[in-house]
Amino acid sequence: MQIRPFAIERFYARWEFRAEWMLSSSDCETRPLGELLALEPNALQRLSAMRLGYTEVAGSPELLAAVSALYEQVAPADVLTLAAAEEGIFTAYHALLGSGDHAIVEAPCYGSAIELARSTGAAVDLWQRRYEDGWAHDLQALEAQLRPETKLIYINSPHNPTGTQMERTVLERVVELARERSIVLFGDEVYRGLEHDPAATLPAVCDLYERGISLGTVSKAHGLPGLRIGWLACRDPSLLARITDIKLYTTICSSAPSELLVALALRHAEHFVQSSRALVLANLPLIEDFIARRPELMEWVPPSAGPIGFPRLLGVEDVAVWCEQTAERASVLVLPGTVYDEPGHVRLGFGRAQTAQALERLDSHLA
Numbered sequence: 257m258q259i260r261p262f263a264i265e266r267f268y269a270r271w272e273f274r275a276e277w278m279l280s281s282s283d284c285e286t287r288p289l290g291e292l293l294a295l296e297p298n299a300l301q302r303l304s305a306m307r308l309g310y311t312e313v314a315g316s317p318e319l320l321a322a323v324s325a326l327y328e329q330v331a332p333a334d335v336l337t338l339a340a341a342e343e344g345i346f347t348a349y350h351a352l353l354g355s356g357d358h359a360i361v362e363a364p365c366y367g368s369a370i371e372l373a374r375s376t377g378a379a380v381d382l383w384q385r386r387y388e389d390g391w392a393h394d395l396q397a398l399e400a401q402l403r404p405e406t407k408l409i410y411i412n413s414p415h416n417p418t419g420t421q422m423e424r425t426v427l428e429r430v431v432e433l434a435r436e437r438s439i440v441l442f443g444d445e446v447y448r449g450l451e452h453d454p455a456a457t458l459p460a461v462c463d464l465y466e467r468g469i470s471l472g473t474v475s476k477a478h479g480l481p482g483l484r485i486g487w488l489a490c491r492d493p494s495l496l497a498r499i500t501d502i503k504l505y506t507t508i509c510s511s512a513p514s515e516l517l518v519a520l521a522l523r524h525a526e527h528f529v530q531s532s533r534a535l536v537l538a539n540l541p542l543i544e545d546f547i548a549r550r551p552e553l554m555e556w557v558p559p560s561a562g563p564i565g566f567p568r569l570l571g572v573e574d575v576a577v578w579c580e581q582t583a584e585r586a587s588v589l590v591l592p593g594t595v596y597d598e599p600g601h602v603r604l605g606f607g608r609a610q611t612a613q614a615l616e617r618l619d620s621h622l623a
């Protein structure tokens with residue numbers, strides 16, 4: 257398998273635990289284990305009595321039930337749980353794409369959505385969104401990219417890195433285009449629940465379309481990335497069976513304690529999601545104020561969903577150098593757009609409790 261290095265994760269591998277102030281993370285404030293265990297009276301006892309054996313390949317029945325309850329049309333048998341959402345992209349692509357196939361990937365995007373598609377040997381086209389167009393989705397451009405051998409379309413809403421959401425009419429048209437050609441629609445929905453206005457939440461792709469696959473996780477809205485559990489939900493059993501066959505070569509099954517804890521968290525999902533959303537909404541005006549005070553440095557399309565935004569950086573020759581220097585000198589971590597092949601931008605994150613302090617530090621560094 258030929259694969260280009262994962263630029264986003266390489267940057268974080270170098271900096272995430274070195275810089276003092278995180279100002280770009282895509283996960284929300286993380287939670288202590290005790291907070292989960294306090295949610296149900298017998299949780300601690302169940303955890304400590306648990307035998308640390310292998311678990312069921314698709315996930316424990318308890319976890320499958322908790323995940324399927326998040327969707328309208330999905331039964332526990334329509335769910336495959338994974339050791340993180342990242343494994344879902346890998347296994348689905350390698351199950352469903354190969355040389356001779358064609359995939360279309362919404363861009364910019366989380367790097368693995370492109371690089372893992374390429375690593376299967378499939379031809380990959382990018383459905384490119386542009387800052388100049390307000391990050392709009394160009395449906396005509398998507399339609400022009402479709403080929404007889406197109407097997408999969410990847411979309412991501414709420415979106416990393418722009419923090420925008422696909423319009424509902426656009427999503428419905430994408431589903432129509434996929435359905436007419438029996439193309440798999442892979443909906444990366446890992447930021448679901450963090451729509452700034454919950455009423456604007458889109459239907460899940462797996463509910464809308466019988467060959468739609470929804471990717472979910474507790475890493476973002478629930479603040480539980482350390483549990484490393486994600487899932488795929490899909491109502492076509494043949495697709496899920498092919499993906500499961502790849503999972504047998506990656507992790508076989510997930511971590512037993514994590515499965516228990518994630519099932520527990522999902523039974524109380526609103527507890528986590530509501531407070532993450534409240535934090536995002538409290539922090540967003542601080543970032544808006546920061547950008548408004550520095551029109552010579554940054555401008556953006558304001559985000560409407562998720563804990564991140566993707567401003568354009570003005571008057572800076574090299575954003576990668578700018579971000580490295582900011583990390584080195586101010587100990588504040590801003591993600592350079594170069595890791596998305598968008599060298600004019602940086603990613604800011606505002607889902608963490610110390611966002612105000614991180615901004616203050618950045619402010620004084622810039623002054």
Ligand SMILES: Cc1ncc(COP(=O)(O)O)c(C=O)c1O
Binds near residue numbers: 340343366446486
């Ligand atoms: C759009 C998108 N998909 C998938 C992932 C992977 O999520 P996880 O860390 O839960 O594997 C991320 C992580 O940042 C992401 O932003």
